Amino acid sequence: EDQVTQSPEALRLQEGESSSLNCSYTVSGLRGLFWYRQDPGKGPEFLFTLYSAGEEKEKERLKATLTKKESFLHITAPKPEDSATYLCAVRQAKAGGTSYGKLTFGQGTILTVHP
Amino acid sequence: DADVTQTPRNRITKTGKRIMLECSQTKGHDRMYWYRQDPGLGLRLIYYSFDVKDINKGEISDGYSVSRQAQAKFSLSLESAIPNQTALYFCATSDFNSDEQYFGPGTRLTVT
Numbered sequence: 001e002d003q004v005t006q007s008p009e010a011l012r013l014q015e016g017e018s019s020s021l022n023c024s025y026t027v028s029g030l031r032g033l034f035w036y037r038q039d040p041g042k043g044p045e046f047l048f049t050l051y052s053a054g055e056e057k058e059k060e061r062l063k064a065t066l067t068k069k070e071s072f073l074h075i076t077a078p079k080p081e082d083s084a085t086y087l088c089a090v091r092q093a094k095a096g097g098t099s100y101g102k103l104t105f106g107q108g109t110i111l112t113v114h115p
Numbered sequence: 116d117a118d119v120t121q122t123p124r125n126r127i128t129k130t131g132k133r134i135m136l137e138c139s140q141t142k143g144h145d146r147m148y149w150y151r152q153d154p155g156l157g158l159r160l161i162y163y164s165f166d167v168k169d170i171n172k173g174e175i176s177d178g179y180s181v182s183r184q185a186q187a188k189f190s191l192s193l194e195s196a197i198p199n200q201t202a203l204y205f206c207a208t209s210d211f212n213s214d215e216q217y218f219g220p221g222t223r224l225t226v227t
Contacts, residue, residue: 004157032214043119043205043218044158087158091214102174103216105157 002027004106006088012112013078021073021086021109029093033071035064036087038108044087078113085110118142119219121206127225128196136191136222138206145211147189149173149181152203152221161204164189165211196226 005024013019025033032051036044048057050066057064061082063074073086088106119140128134138147149161150173160173162181170183178200180192193200206219 034214034216036218041221043207043221046215046217049214089158103160105159107155107157 002090002092002102002104004088004090004104006086006106006109008109009107010110010112012114013075015079015113015115016077018074018076018078020075021111023071023073023088023106024069025071025088025090025104027090027092027104031091031093033066034089034091034103035062035071035073036089038085038087047086075111078111080113080115083111083113117220119206119208119217121204121219121222123222124220125223127227129227130197132196134193134196134224136204136206136224138189138191138219140187140206140208140217140219142208142210142217143186144208144217145186146209147183148207148209148216149179149189149191150205150207150218151175151200152205158205161191193224193226196224198226200224201226 003026007022032049034049035047037047038044048064053068055066061076065072085108087108089103091103122137145166148163150158152158159175161179162173164170164183167183182190204222207216209216
């Protein structure tokens, strides 16, 4: 069964204190790994897609990396506005034809950045 | 205006009532999805639709039904609401050749 585990569940940082969020996964045939940001009372907002081990993507203070077993979301010099819940999701390879590759979400990491 | 809208944003209903949650999108995407989010369980897929004539069950479809009225509209119905259907419900869309999903603002549903 596909599983996605995010750690830590919650992370508190001081402004400027860099850190990383972890997403460990087991999936039969990875089709893609996704990172989303979710603010309170809002829907998830797409950040990155990673497809193969070794791939990296960056956006402002965020950098996502991927290995065969896990992904990291690195946050460099965070600001209070980076406070949010960060969700990781994996998609398995399609079983065949036009069937939809199931997307499995982790439970999220709640990031709080204090000024 | 938001690309993906959901109505209502909040709803309190009683056990046994039938309710409908609606989703509209202006992104021109073919694919639409309904998820529910529960604390500690993450987002789980209820139903998805790749076009008006293509509707599929997700991992937790029992107790729910959907209707794809047009490319831009996808509604979720609870035929007879029960308390364990209390959750946040999200609609999402994606283009046929993209893995990115765009989520609506959510509907907070409480069943008493």
